[in-house]
Amino acid sequence: MADFRDCIFETPRLKLRCMQLEDAGMVSALMVPEISRWLASWSLPFTMDKARARILREREAARAGKMLPLAVEERDTGAIVGCVSIFRDADDPKKSGAGYWLGMDAQGKGYLREMGPVVLGAAFEMLDVDVIEAGAQLENEASFGVMRCWGMSQADDRWHYAPARERDELCRYFQITRATFDGFAVTRGV
Structure with missing residues (x-):
């Protein structure tokens, strides 16, 4: 089984690497109500x-080859500005889910757009899945914009349990297949 704990990916402005225990302080400080309200499992x-x-x-899941739990680090400053993870679906090993968030000061800089092709490409290759999906609450237009710029298409609306708020929430899901990603990456010169 693959071990993803030593993964590092780079974009022009970002370094994406497996979360480390010493990241706890920065991650904890970034998680504020304006971000947590949109996330199902970050209470x-x-x-x-x-x-x-x-x-x-998440490091144990990475060790087992089930997840890419990545800290998003600015290359210029070395500061963690968010997290992105791709995780294998427990019921369907050929499907993965994506989750992402950026701290308040990192929003609006195009970081999620920049990292999309790198993260999705790594997930398709390393997790060997056919589909990656992401979902967000119906009011989260910013997240839908990220999904669209990642080449995802709207799939369906369905209820999702959010342990952070201990309730079911109606979410809209987008997805991208490996074939679509390969074509999307070629047209964007990735």
Whole structure:
């Protein structure tokens, strides 16, 4: 089984690497109500203990080849500005889900657009999946914009349990297949 804990990917402005335990402080500090409200599993307060526990869980999933849990780091400053993860679906090994968020100061800089082709390409290759999907609450237009710029197409609306708020939430899902990604990457010169 593959071990993804040593993965590092770079874009012109970003370094994407597997989360490390020492990232807990920065990740905890970035998780504020304006971000948590859109995320299903990042509850507040997001303490250092919660951050450490999550990082340990996700590193174990990376060790088992089930997940790419990546810290988003600015190359110029070395600061963590967010997280992105691609995880294998527990029920369908040829399908993955994507989750992402950026801290408040990193939003609006085009970082998610920049990292999309790199993250999706790595996930298709390393996780060996045929489909990657992402979902967001119906009011989260910014996230739908990210999904579209990643080449994803709208799939369906369905209920998703959000443990951060202990309730089901109606979410809109987008997806991209490996074949579509390969064609999309070629047309964008990736």
